[in-house]
Amino acid sequence: MALRHAVLAALLDGEYSGYQLAKIFDVSVSNFWHAVPQQLYAELARLEAEGLISGRRVIQKDRPNKRVYTVTPAGLRELERFAATAAKPGIIRENLLVMVQAVDHISAEPVIARLEERAEISAAKIEIFRRTLQRLRGDMDEETYLRHGSPVGPYLTCLRGLRFEQENLEWFQSTARLLRERAAARTEEGG
Amino acid sequence: MALRHAVLAALLDGEYSGYQLAKIFDVSVSNFWHAVPQQLYAELARLEAEGLISGRRVIQKDRPNKRVYTVTPAGLRELERFAATAAKPGIIRENLLVMVQAVDHISAEPVIARLEERAEISAAKIEIFRRTLQRLRGDMDEETYLRHGSPVGPYLTCLRGLRFEQENLEWFQSTARLLRERAAARTEEGG
DNA sequence: GAACGCATGTAAACTGTTACATGATTAT
DNA sequence: ATAATCATGTAACAGTTTACATGCGTTC
Numbered sequence: 001m002a003l004r005h006a007v008l009a010a011l012l013d014g015e016y017s018g019y020q021l022a023k024i025f026d027v028s029v030s031n032f033w034h035a036v037p038q039q040l041y042a043e044l045a046r047l048e049a050e051g052l053i054s055g056r057r058v059i060q061k062d063r064p065n066k067r068v069y070t071v072t073p074a075g076l077r078e079l080e081r082f083a084a085t086a087a088k089p090g091i092i093r094e095n096l097l098v099m100v101q102a103v104d105h106i107s108a109e110p111v112i113a114r115l116e117e118r119a120e121i122s123a124a125k126i127e128i129f130r131r132t133l134q135r136l137r138g139d140m141d142e143e144t145y146l147r148h149g150s151p152v153g154p155y156l157t158c159l160r161g162l163r164f165e166q167e168n169l170e171w172f173q174s175t176a177r178l179l180r181e182r183a184a185a186r187t188e189e190g191g
Numbered sequence: 192m193a194l195r196h197a198v199l200a201a202l203l204d205g206e207y208s209g210y211q212l213a214k215i216f217d218v219s220v221s222n223f224w225h226a227v228p229q230q231l232y233a234e235l236a237r238l239e240a241e242g243l244i245s246g247r248r249v250i251q252k253d254r255p256n257k258r259v260y261t262v263t264p265a266g267l268r269e270l271e272r273f274a275a276t277a278a279k280p281g282i283i284r285e286n287l288l289v290m291v292q293a294v295d296h297i298s299a300e301p302v303i304a305r306l307e308e309r310a311e312i313s314a315a316k317i318e319i320f321r322r323t324l325q326r327l328r329g330d331m332d333e334e335t336y337l338r339h340g341s342p343v344g345p346y347l348t349c350l351r352g353l354r355f356e357q358e359n360l361e362w363f364q365s366t367a368r369l370l371r372e373r374a375a376a377r378t379e380e381g382g
Numbered sequence: 383g384a385a386c387g388c389a390t391g392t393a394a395a396c397t398g399t400t401a402c403a404t405g406a407t408t409a410t
Numbered sequence: 411a412t413a414a415t416c417a418t419g420t421a422a423c424a425g426t427t428t429a430c431a432t433g434c435g436t437t438c
Contacts, residue, residue, distance in 0.1 A: 227400090397427085
C-alpha cells in the first residue's frame, strides 16, 4: 500500500483537512495517484493512529469545524524509507483505450463520441495545470524556478501532469479525426 | 469492474490461453490496463461461465496442453454496450512521482537513483513498442496504415503507449539531471 | 425551504495482490 | 539433476469502491 505515502507527500505542502486533501487529490495529485475521499478519511485516521501525522482541530464560525493534519518526524522518516525502496512500475487503467483497442470489432461512433468528451476534459485539465505552475513559480520564469525555486517537487510532478494531458489531448483529437475519416471512407465505398 | 472488457478487447486479436494473455498484458495492453496473471485466469473462468468467451482445449506434444479462448457474439455485444457508456477518467498510480513530490523534504540521492532505474526500463519499453508497431504495419508506412490498415485499434493504442513512454523517459532524465544540479549547487554553497 | 458546499464517517460489497501449490517439457 | 519456460489454479489477505448516514451554514 502506497496510498499512505501519497497522502504524506501531499501533506508536506501544508496543513490540510480530509476534505481539502480530497480536492487536492482531485486536481494536482491525480496525475500520479488516484483516491476517492473515503479512502483519504480512512487513511488519515490510520496515519494519525500510527503517529505519522498529527491532527489539530480548527474551529470555524462560518463553516463546520474541521481537523487538519501535518506530517510528524516519524512520518518524514517513513517517506525517506519509502524513497529508498525500488519504485514499482506505475499502474494505469484507461477504459477509453480499451474501447479504442476494440474499435475494429464494434461501432466506431460511440468510441469517437467518448474521445471527444475526454478531449474537452483534457483541455480543461491543461488549463488548471498551467495556472498551478504559474502560481507556484510566481514571477520567476520556469528555468530560474527549476534551478533555484522551492518547493521544486510539486512543480516537477505538475510539469509531468501537464505534458501527459497535452499528449492525451493530441491523441484523443487525432484518433477521433482518424476514426471519423475511416468511417467516411467506408460509407463511400459501401454506398 | 472493467478488467473483463480489457480481456475481451485483447481476445479480439485472436485465440489466446491465460498464459499467453498474461504476456500480452505485460507488454502491449499494459499501456492502458494493468493485471497480474492470477487475475486473468480468474477472469477467463468467469467470462466463460457467463458465455462471453468460449474455451477450447489445445493438445500440444512439445509443451503442456492449454486452453485457448475466443470472444462469443454475447461477448461482442457486452463490449458494444461498454463502449456506449461514458468512459470514467483513467486512474494512475506512480510511486516514483510520489517520491519526486516529496523531494524537497527528503534526501534527493535515492530519488535520483530511482529515476535513473526507471529511465532504463522506459528505454527498453520504447524499443518494444517500436517493434510492435513495425510488425503491425508490415511494409506499409504509418500514414497509409492508419488510413487503410487493419486492425487499427491495437495500432492506435500502441502509438499512445509509445508516446507515453517517450515522455516518461524524457521527464525521468531531465528530472534526474535537474535534481543532481540542484544538489551540486547546494554542496558548493554549504561547503 | 431547497439546493449547494463544507465536513466526516461507517458498513458492505467488490477487486486486486500475494503466497502457495502442482505438474509438464526442454535445455544445460 | 537443475533451472527455465509453459501452464493453471486455490486460498488468504489487502485494498478499493459504493451506498448510506449525518449535520452545519450559506445562497437562491
